[in-house]
Amino acid sequence: MTDMLSDNETQGATDLFSKFDPLIEMRKGLLSTGVTDPFGLVMEKVISPTVAMCNGRETILLGTYNYMGMTFDPDVIAAGKQALDDFGAGTTGSRVLNGTYAGHKAVEEALCDFYDMKHAMVFSTGYQANLGIISTIAGKGDYIVLDIDSHASIWDGCKMGDAEVVPFKHNDIEAMEKRLRRIPEGAGKLVVLEGVYSMLGDIAPLKEMIAVAKKYGAMVLVDEAHSMGFIGPNGRGVAEDQGCLDDVDFVIGTFSKSVGTVGGFCVSNHPKFEIMRLVCRPYVFTASLPPSVVATAATSVRKLMHAADKRAHLWENSKVLHKGLTDAGFQLGTEEPQSAIIAVIMPDLERGAMMWEALLHEGLYVNLARPPATPANMTLLRCSLCAEHSAEQVQQIIGMFTRAGKTAGILG
Amino acid sequence: MTMDRAETSARIAALIEPFNKKGIEITDATRFTDDLEFDSLTVMDFVAEIEDGFDIIISMNQQAEIENYGQLVDAVVKLQG
Ligand SMILES: Cc1ncc(COP(=O)(O)O)c(C=O)c1O
Numbered sequence: 001m002t003d004m005l006s007d008n009e010t011q012g013a014t015d016l017f018s019k020f021d022p023l024i025e026m027r028k029g030l031l032s033t034g035v036t037d038p039f040g041l042v043m044e045k046v047i048s049p050t051v052a053m054c055n056g057r058e059t060i061l062l063g064t065y066n067y068m069g070m071t072f073d074p075d076v077i078a079a080g081k082q083a084l085d086d087f088g089a090g091t092t093g094s095r096v097l098n099g100t101y102a103g104h105k106a107v108e109e110a111l112c113d114f115y116d117m118k119h120a121m122v123f124s125t126g127y128q129a130n131l132g133i134i135s136t137i138a139g140k141g142d143y144i145v146l147d148i149d150s151h152a153s154i155w156d157g158c159k160m161g162d163a164e165v166v167p168f169k170h171n172d173i174e175a176m177e178k179r180l181r182r183i184p185e186g187a188g189k190l191v192v193l194e195g196v197y198s199m200l201g202d203i204a205p206l207k208e209m210i211a212v213a214k215k216y217g218a219m220v221l222v223d224e225a226h227s228m229g230f231i232g233p234n235g236r237g238v239a240e241d242q243g244c245l246d247d248v249d250f251v252i253g254t255f256s257k258s259v260g261t262v263g264g265f266c267v268s269n270h271p272k273f274e275i276m277r278l279v280c281r282p283y284v285f286t287a288s289l290p291p292s293v294v295a296t297a298a299t300s301v302r303k304l305m306h307a308a309d310k311r312a313h314l315w316e317n318s319k320v321l322h323k324g325l326t327d328a329g330f331q332l333g334t335e336e337p338q339s340a341i342i343a344v345i346m347p348d349l350e351r352g353a354m355m356w357e358a359l360l361h362e363g364l365y366v367n368l369a370r371p372p373a374t375p376a377n378m379t380l381l382r383c384s385l386c387a388e389h390s391a392e393q394v395q396q397i398i399g400m401f402t403r404a405g406k407t408a409g410i411l412g
Numbered sequence: 413m414t415m416d417r418a419e420t421s422a423r424i425a426a427l428i429e430p431f432n433k434k435g436i437e438i439t440d441a442t443r444f445t446d447d448l449e450f451d452s453l454t455v456m457d458f459v460a461e462i463e464d465g466f467d468i469i470i471s472m473n474q475q476a477e478i479e480n481y482g483q484l485v486d487a488v489v490k491l492q493g
Binding site for chain 2: 143148158164165166167168169175178179182183372376377
């Protein structure tokens with residue numbers, strides 16, 4: 001007992017925050033150059049899916065993932081208001097207790113119809129959908145084989161579970177196959193892929209990759225967060241576009257992008273899928289989405305089934321912007337536009353932040369992405385187009401980029 | 413046929429060469445992050461080299477336990493069973 005501290009002695013405290021000192025210093029360094037904090041922007045008023053007021057200035061939004069512009073759709077808003085009146089502001093409960101309302105069942109039905117699949121399970125966010133499904137289905141002794149550029153929610157799902165986690169080089173079919181081949185016989189295997197990778201906006205060769213995964217007896221989960229509503233004949237995503245959706249065991253998606261509200265989901269044809277509702281902790285131990293949110297989501301998902309015109313316009317916007325920025329001399333994440341994300345590669349974080357600020361002064365909001373979230377430690381200005389951006393706005397955007405690129409010294 | 417520790421170590425030493433940019437002397441106690449200054453991208457490429465070289469999997473879970481060269485050699489010996 002002699003090594004215990006007596007009542008009026010205290011031990012030198014270790015500040016648990018000292019591990020963040022390098023990041024705090026880096027931020028200080030960046031902000032001391034006088035640039036606006038790129039992670040502290042406030043939207044004072046939102047005028048439409050493509051325009052908001054920021055710092056008192058009217059700003060074109062080009063970094064919101066609001067691909068289909070559903071946030072202000074009149075039918076969507078009316079459904080949300082009605083649900084607020086009829087069902088109240090929140091459910092105050094888990095999906096498995098008092099938190100399943102008619103609206104939660106309705107949005108799951110809408111998802112089954114949208115994807116033409118038998119089961120749909122709605123989570124409070126897409127992050128939780130990945131966290132929950134991945135950590136629950138891959139257990140001790142199983143193997144998860146995943147792309148190294150996977151979204152944080154996929155990595156966190158791996159970390160939360162007990163499976164062996166085996167990453168492979170981005171979109172590298174051979175590297176994936178080698179790892180599948182080396183997994184001990186009899187072990188359960190889950191391959192995790194994304195349709196569109198949100199950092200560079202590139203798509204995966206899902207058809208080839210899924211064929212390899214199936215050859216080794218793996219189950220396949222594809223995160224289609226950035227493709228819903230506009231890629232594939234029915235907007236079901238990259239797997240549908242490449243004709244391999246039938247071989248996908250689990251599709252993960254979100255309401256926070258094309259659907260225009262918040263929430264996440266998993267759809268599947270697995271015959272035992274419904275058991276997930278009882279064993280998946282990020283589904284059970286959290287409150288369900290508010291009635292207004294599921295009502296807006298259901299209305300939006302159903303409208304996305306008939307959005308061919310919007311979809312065509314979104315693709316047109318992506319192509320025009322991609323070409324405009326390439327012609328202006330910017331280096332982009334993909335040679336051809338593969339999705340509605342266009343990533344402009346910056347030489348370093350400092351000039352990336354300067355360019356970001358110069359764009360904001362021009363009246364344009366884009367997403368600044370920096371290491372460690374980015375592949376190969378790149379600094380990116382990520383642009384995501386919206387079906388509601390007009391052709392004139394896209395031209396305006398190209399002009400803003402060109403001027404800001406000169407101000408920030410990115411363009412010669 | 414399994415290799416003994418010395419043989420495995422010699423092969424890993426050869427594989428590590430191109431990643432050892434500063435030509436630091438490698439002993440069992442050499443740490444990948446602190447001494448060789450591997451960042452996460454280098455770790456990924458290096459692990460892939462080792463995996464391909466020995467036809468094994470070193471999962472992220474196992475990588476978390478490996479901090480220095482000696483631990484890597486032991487892990488590879490064990491993984492070759
Ligand atoms: C690929 C991917 N998966 C999942 C998510 C999580 O979605 P949510 O915003 O619904 O949590 C995102 C977006 O943040 C994403 O980009």
